[in-house]
Amino acid sequence: MATFGKVCTAMVTPFDEGGSLDLDGAATLAGWLVENGSDGLVLSGTTGESPVLSDAEALALYRAVREVVSVPLLAGTGSNDTAHAVELTERATEVGVDGILSVTPYYSKPSQEALVEHFRTVASATDLPVIIYDIPGRTGRKVATNTLLRLSREVDNIVGVKDAAGDPAESARLVAQAPGEFELYSGDDSLTLALLSVGGVGAISVASHWVGRQIGEMIAAYEKGDVLTARRINAQLIESYDYESSEAAPNPVPTKALLRVLGLPVGECRLPMGRAPQGLEQRAREVLANLS
Numbered sequence: 001m002a003t004f005g006k007v008c009t010a011m012v013t014p015f016d017e018g019g020s021l022d023l024d025g026a027a028t029l030a031g032w033l034v035e036n037g038s039d040g041l042v043l044s045g046t047t048g049e050s051p052v053l054s055d056a057e058a059l060a061l062y063r064a065v066r067e068v069v070s071v072p073l074l075a076g077t078g079s080n081d082t083a084h085a086v087e088l089t090e091r092a093t094e095v096g097v098d099g100i101l102s103v104t105p106y107y108s109k110p111s112q113e114a115l116v117e118h119f120r121t122v123a124s125a126t127d128l129p130v131i132i133y134d135i136p137g138r139t140g141r142k143v144a145t146n147t148l149l150r151l152s153r154e155v156d157n158i159v160g161v162k163d164a165a166g167d168p169a170e171s172a173r174l175v176a177q178a179p180g181e182f183e184l185y186s187g188d189d190s191l192t193l194a195l196l197s198v199g200g201v202g203a204i205s206v207a208s209h210w211v212g213r214q215i216g217e218m219i220a221a222y223e224k225g226d227v228l229t230a231r232r233i234n235a236q237l238i239e240s241y242d243y244e245s246s247e248a249a250p251n252p253v254p255t256k257a258l259l260r261v262l263g264l265p266v267g268e269c270r271l272p273m274g275r276a277p278q279g280l281e282q283r284a285r286e287v288l289a290n291l292s
Contacts, residue, residue: 001201002040002183002185002201002202003072003099003129003159003160003183004040004074004131004185004202004204005038005039005071005072005202006039006201006202006216006219006220007038007039007040007202007205007208007212007215007216008040008072008185008203008205008208009033009038009040009042009204009205009206009208009212010042010045010046010047010048010204010206011026011029011033011042011043011045011047011048011209012029012047012049012209012252012255012256012266013026013043013049013053013061014266015267015268015269015270016267017267019267019270021053021060022266022267023061023064024064024265025265025267026061026064026065027064027065027067028264028265029265029266030065030068030069031068031069032264033208033209034069034071036213037208037211037213037214037216038071038208039071039072039216040072040074040204041065041071041072041073041074042076042101042204043058043061043074043075043097044061044062044075045074045076045101045103045133045204046076046103046133046138046251047206047251047252047255048061048252049252049270049273050076050078052270052271052272055087055088055091058075058092062075062095062096062097063095063096066095066096072099073097073098074097074100074101074131074204075092075095075097075100075101076101076103076133077089077092077100077101077122078102078103078104078133079105080105080106080107081105082121085105085118085122086121086122086125089102089122089125089126090125090126092126093125093126093128097128098128098129099128099129099130099131100122100123100126100128100129100130101130101131101204102122102123102130102131102132103135104133104134104136104139104141104142105118105139105141106138106140107139107140108141109140109141110141112143112144112146112147115141115143115147116150116151119132119151119158120151120154123155123157123158129157129160130155130157130158131159131160131162131183131185132158132161132162133161133162133164133187134148134161134163134164134165134187135162135164136165137166143161143165145170145173145177148161148174149178152178152179153178153179159181159182160183160185161174161184161185162185162187163186163187163188163195163200164188166188166191168191168194168197168198171184171198171199171200172199175198175200183201184199184200184201185200185201185202185203185204186200186202186203186204186205187204189205189207189208189215189237189241189244190238190242192205192215192218193218193222193230193234196222196230197222202219203219206244206245206252206255207240207241207243209255209259210258210259210262210288210291211240211291214236214237214291215237218230218233218234218237221233236291239291240287243258243283243284243287248277249276249277253269253273253274253275254283256268256269257276257280257281257283257284258281258287258288260281260284261284262288
């Protein structure tokens with residue numbers, strides 16, 4: 001079904017040379033992404049540097065992008081403070097986004113029962129559909145499959161998960177037991193094809209900043225039963241997946257470097273992510289050259 005698009009790009013947040021939010025740059029980038037294969041966008045997610053955006057900046061970002069694109073918009077309103085997540089979810093709902101992306105509360109490592117209450121409370125703050133973002137490598141806590149199943153059955157507007165847990169076997173179990181309308185989106189580009197094979201509906205992607213059309217073609221080929229073509233496209237994209245993040249340049253530093261090479265106004269990352277290391281833009285040029 002892919003309510004939020006089969007290729008939903010987790011958009012970087014553009015900043016100007018002084019590090020201030022660049023709303024014109026955000027509008028330009030959003031339009032460019034839609035023209036180049038994105039049929040949905042996530043704003044102020046991990047790739048959008050949500051931890052360093054104020055609420056006012058996040059809301060301004062939602063408004064600016066909503067004015068220029070008509071594709072579904074997911075607003076990243078998660079926090080490790082449930083009250084803060086509720087407040088930002090309520091305000092994002094008023095702005096006119098199409099859904100909420102709610103990340104697992106990070107650092108605190110709550111129990112599974114507390115996670116149920118957290119997500120239930122956030123979902124009650126909006127009438128929009130809510131996607132849970134499960135990324136234990138960044139949050140320190142896996143949302144257990146049984147927790148996701150419980151939420152999918154008990155909370156009407158919790159409609160899916162962005163799966164960046166790196167365990168396709170558990171993803172398969174989730175899809176098999178969840179309600180039919182519950183949607184699983186790949187949150188890890190390198191596992192998108194694998195997750196499609198167990199019932200994923202699409203990807204909330206980083207590499208789609210520059211290979212959105214190719215990812216869309218891969219998904220379409222797989223859905224038509226042309227697995228060989230899907231595998232061939234995926235193989236061509238492995239270098240892009242590898243480029244996305246590393247110890248020296250974690251996501252979203254590489255994506256911003258590549259977009260600057262393409263001439264798009266995104267600026268550098270704010271601290272603590274910081275500026276791109278020397279040589280990263282040259283590596284971006286190599287990745288793009290190898291794609292062609």
